[in-house]
Amino acid sequence: MSAKDEQPKIIIDSDWKSQAQAEKDRLAAVEAKADQSRPKSGPGGESGEMPPADFRALVGMLGMQALMSLGAVADRQSGQAIFDPGYARHMIDLLGVIEEKTKGNLDKEEADELKGLLHELRSRFVELSRLVAEGRIQQGSPAGSSNTRQPPPPGTPGTSGPHLHT
Template sequence: MSEENSEPDLVIDSDWKSQVEQEKQVAPEPAAEEAMQQMPPPSLAFLISTFYSQAMIALGVMPNPATEEKSTDLPMAKHFIDTLEMLREKTKGNTDDEENKMFDEVLHLLRMAYVGATKG
């Protein structure tokens, strides 16, 4: 630091990129590791249920977990329903009986809830 300037002198580490890489490779914190262990394995059923939950929140059937309040966003709900329908079409022939049944049930429930929300 120079006497005439109270600001610290800028020191440039020529190896800053490798230092950043080393910091990235540090083991995750125990809390992050625990959270990863609690996550369900990736699956089509998990993806379907995620879209289902988001659509039910948009339909005002379930409260938004961030606000704990119910609100209706019909265009968003329709988007989630349409996305599930597209996913069903794109995966046709690559799903098992259980996944097909889940698509049928979820889409039926969402369509009924959507109709109810548009009339209510």
């Protein structure tokens, strides 16, 4: 046979686009079915949606961590309010860095919210530190403790307040 007779035979699959689209549709249907079977409640509420990733969410997240470390919110595992001064100070300092680095770049409402949050957190930190120095807050009972009694909020007269986590 000659070179002219041995040309490669090319087969064109003209149906590849429809096959790809059918596969895409099938995968979309499987994913939609999986989404429907997932529970709708979660960190974002009943709809399962997360809050917007914005400045307020960032500040709120750090503020909540600081409040938890200041004993304002009970630990989810032990049920006890815990005062962890090192972590609380770190979260408050991080918010202070955000305040310093964003000065002049926030709208009035954002700046006022950040300033108010920092004032509240710093005031709580100073008050709890004073109570520790006076011995009015008990030492001990870290997060893993078996004692699940919920102490009263800090500053309640005649109570021991949150426990100190060291």
